[in-house]
Amino acid sequence: MVPKLYIIEASPPARAVIVTAAAVGVQLDIIVVEMDYLYTDEFLKLNPQHTIPLLIDEDKIICDSHVIVTYLIKKYAKDDLLYPSSLSKRVLVDQRLYYDASIMFPILKKAFDGFRSKKFKEIPSDIKITAIEVYDIFEKHLTKTEWLAGDHITVADISCYMSIKSLNVLIPYDSKKYAKIALWAKKLNDVPYLSADEPYFKIFIEYHKMVTS
Numbered sequence: 090m091v092p093k094l095y096i097i098e099a100s101p102p103a104r105a106v107i108v109t110a111a112a113v114g115v116q117l118d119i120i121v122v123e124m125d126y127l128y129t130d131e132f133l134k135l136n137p138q139h140t141i142p143l144l145i146d147e148d149k150i151i152c153d154s155h156v157i158v159t160y161l162i163k164k165y166a167k168d169d170l171l172y173p174s175s176l177s178k179r180v181l182v183d184q185r186l187y188y189d190a191s192i193m194f195p196i197l198k199k200a201f202d203g204f205r206s207k208k209f210k211e212i213p214s215d216i217k218i219t220a221i222e223v224y225d226i227f228e229k230h231l232t233k234t235e236w237l238a239g240d241h242i243t244v245a246d247i248s249c250y251m252s253i254k255s256l257n258v259l260i261p262y263d264s265k266k267y268a269k270i271a272l273w274a275k276k277l278n279d280v281p282y283l284s285a286d287e288p289y290f291k292i293f294i295e296y297h298k299m300v301t302s
C-alpha cells in the first residue's frame with residue numbers, strides 16, 4: 090500500500106515531506122485538505138493535535154513533519170546520506186530539525202496565522218526580532234560548513250529550507266548581510282528533487298498575497 094499523506098498545499102512542513110519523498114523516491118498518495126477539516130471528528134481521531142502533515146503507512150499514523158521525514162528516509166531510502174546513522178553526524182541533523190520544530194517554524198506559523206486570523210496587518214516587532222535571530226543563527230551555522238549539518242545535504246537542509254524560504258516571503262532577509270544563507274538557498278534550489286516544491290511554493294506565495302491583502 091502506498092503511504093497516505095494529508096497536507097494543506099501551502100504548508101512548509103508538508104512541503105518538507107513532499108521534497109523528502111521525492112529525494113527518497115517513495116510514492117505517496119497525497120490527500121489535500123482545507124484548514125477546517127483539521128478540526129473535524131474524522132481528522133481529530135487521526136491527530137488530536139489537529140495538524141498536517143500527517144502520514145498513514147500500514148498500521149502507523151505519524152504526525153509532525155520532522156518525524157515523518159526521518160521515518161521515510163529510514164524506511165525507504167537506499168542509503169543513510171540524508172539522515173546519517175553515525176551518531177556524531179545524526180546528532181547535528183537532529184539539532185537543526187529540533188530547532189526548526191521548536192523555534193523557526195513556530196515563528197513563521199505565528200506570523201502567518203496572525204495575518205490569516207486578521208489579528209494584525211503588519212508583522213509585530215517581537216516576531217520580526219525572532220526572525221532576524223533565526224537568520225543570524227543560520228548565517229553562523231553556515232560559516233563552518235556549506236550545508237547545515239555536515240559536508241553534504243541532509244534532511245535538516247530540506248526541513249529548514251522550507252521554513253526559511255517561506256519566512257523570507259513574510260520577512261525578507263538581506264542577501265548581502267546573510268550571504269551564506271543566500272548561497273545555501275541557491276545551492277538547494279539547484280538540487281533536482283527540490284523542484285517537487287515548486288508548485289506548492291507558488292501556492293504558498295498566492296496564499297500569502299491573499300491573507301495580506
Ligand SMILES: N[C@@H](CCC(=O)N[C@@H](CS)C(=O)NCC(=O)O)C(=O)O
Pocket residue numbers: 097100101102103127138139140141142152153154155190194198
Ligand atoms: N511541528 C509540526 C507543525 C505542523 C503545523 O503546525 N502545521 C500547520 C499547517 S502549516 C497546521 O496544521 N495548522 C493547523 C493547526 O495548528 O491547528 C510539523 O512539523 O508537522
